[in-house]
Amino acid sequence: MVLVERRVWRAARPRLARVEQAVVPRLARAARAVRPRSGRFTTPQLTGVAALLGLALAAGLVTAAGPWDSAGQRTAERDRATAWDREGGADHGGGSGATGDAPAPAPSAASVLAALGAVTGDTGPQTPAGLTHVLDPLLRDASLGPRRSAVVLDVASGRRLYAKGADDALTPASTTKIATAVAVLSAAGPDHRFTTRAMLEPGGDKLVLVGGGDPTLTAREKADGASLRTLAEKTATALKQRHVTSVALSYDTSLFAGKALHPIGVNPNLAEVTALMADEGRADAATSGPADRVPDPAADAARTFGDLLGRHGIKTSAPRAAKATPHARTVAFAQSPPLSAVVERMLTTSDNDIAEALARQTALATGGRPSFDGGGAAIAAQLKKLGLPLKGAHFGDGSGLNRDDRTTAGLLTALLATAGSPAHPELRTVLTGLPVAGFTGTLSDRYEDDAQRFGIGVVRAKTGSLTGVNALAGTVVDTEGRLMAFAFLTDGSMDQTTARAALDRMAAALAHCGCR
Structure with a gap:
């Protein structure tokens, strides 16, 4: 202690x-x-x-x-769990359950939200010359590889304080999730929820489990998202009220389109992307992080649903794929937490399954095709509406696993600054969902040596890692209480551990240097 x-x-x-x-x-x-x-x-x-x-x-x-x-x-971890229980939202967004003009911030977001309004004008900001003196030697670290770029800007003023290769389009890895988060929140709204439905066809003997593209649906006893167990219980109750005790079970995944398998192929970091899955298609639902996935997540979820119905006295056939007819009626449904909370979880844990679902949800919210290509196009179109600098950017997916993705440090810092803008309170959870250095998510085991310790608790950033690619983009509260956004993109590194450490030293330097 x-x-x-x-x-x-x-x-x-x-x-x-x-x-x-x-x-x-x-x-x-x-x-x-x-x-x-x-x-x-x-x-x-x-x-x-x-x-x-x-x-x-x-x-x-x-x-x-x-x-x-x-x-x-x-x-912060305890408070992150609390954020999942926030009330508000509706099936199709619109803020029916929201209060005030903005969604409630995450409880762990005090340092970010306070820094947004803490500047009094009594102290001077970091200066370009001061930051250049501190960051240039760190950016030249050989462990980062031959291609690197960096941008730092003051969030309150939008002034760019440091830039090296700001417009160079590099592979962003999981920092792509920042773009996905901004796009889906601006398109669907922070209170939007995803709905999985049990629908009964006319005649009363055919039940369809209709996927709503909810990446939080879970069959675990302790649900941290929409509960498949509760949905089965409610469905069984509704069926018994109609004197139905046996049904032919089918499942509908028609909400999403295109190929379900990511271009990288079968991978423990991502299941097939489908509108219906439980526990992200994990072969062992109790696991987290990279894990083996079932070959057909939708069929697996439907089988689990059928088993749960059986526990409540409803007999079902082996489930088959079939689209619900226009005459089917909803007898029970399960909803995800508000989109703002789903986005926070996606960013904090770098959840690829959530990210790909949110890319498709962006397409659905904007009239696009909910596929890998359609989701990427919808993200780009939504960012364009926000006036963000898209030159050189390309989104082949929503998670950043696609090595063909491209973005710039300038775009990433512009995304973060927009999320902190008073004009866009609907985007605030993009900032509050970022991992906290030394505490949460993908930064929980970093910032441990002397050169990095100044970033503990005040650096919040999304990590990005692929073979040879390392990135870090987020915010930092400096010694003056000012909020700065930064983005560091690198490519060609030979050692991921040393490259990550170099990026962490750069972010920690922003927190500590008081550069003038």
Whole structure:
């Protein structure tokens, strides 16, 4: 515990003074804003103001320290799970369950969201000359390979502070997921949910399990997405109410189009992409990360559904593929968490199955063809609508597993800046879903040596790794409390471990240098 507390203090100490400078003037302004016309506060009013200011100060201190609780424990993973239970949303989006003008932020997002509004003008920003002095030697690290590019910009102002090869189109690997996240959130809305339906055909003896393209559907007892078990229970209840105890079971995957197998072929990082699957088609549903996948995820999900119906007294035939007719009626359904939470999970864990489903959902939301090519085209079209720099960019998929994908460091930082823009609150979970250095997702086991430790808790970034390709793109809160977006793309490295470490040192340098 002592070591954890020291680690927390080392990371927090450079920021505490800056937090005081940023927060105290704002607290004074808040107090003046609520002062009664008489100039005097009653006791209840004083209590309320004190509570307001105390909460604001506490939030500032948490922002400085990163995602720790008062005992020095990591909280971001716990809070990420909480985000899955947020209410709101509807089958076809539109925000029927949302409150206010923006989706609720993830509970672990304090440092990002506070930094978006923390700049007071009392301190100077990083300067291009200062960043060049610090980053140029790090970018020249031979372990990164012969092709490399980097961009850093200030999110609040949009000013580019550093650029090397900003418009060079390189293989982005999993940083592609940032583009996928922006595209699907802007197209479908953060409250949108995906729906899996049990539909009964006229006559009452034919049941169709209709896939809604929900990558969160699970048959696990403890569901962290839409529950196939609950859907089976509700379906059985509805059938018994109609005095039906035996059905011919079929399944409908017609929502998605094109080839289901990714161009890279059979791979433990991705199942066949289909509108119906449970537990991402894993042969062992209890596993996570790379794992063997079943050859037909839709058929496997339907068989599992049939078995679950049997436990509730409904006999079923062996399931077969068949499209539901226009006359079929929904008897039960299961919905995913809000899209904002699904996006956060996809980014934090770099989930390829979710990413490919979201690319197709982008196509569906915009009238495109929900296939690999159609999803990529829909992502590009949606980013174009947002006015983002697409020169040289190509999206052959939504996950970044396709080595033909191309993007630029300039586009990645523009995506991040757009997600932080007040004009696009619907995109905020693109920032809050990024892994936290030293704490969550694909950055949980990084930032451990002395040259990287300054990034712990204040660097949030999407990783990208293919053979020879290493990328890192995200945000960092600097010593002034400012939020910067960065993107580092490299190609041709011979050693992935050393290349990752070099990228981590660059991000940590942004957090620590105070470059002017």
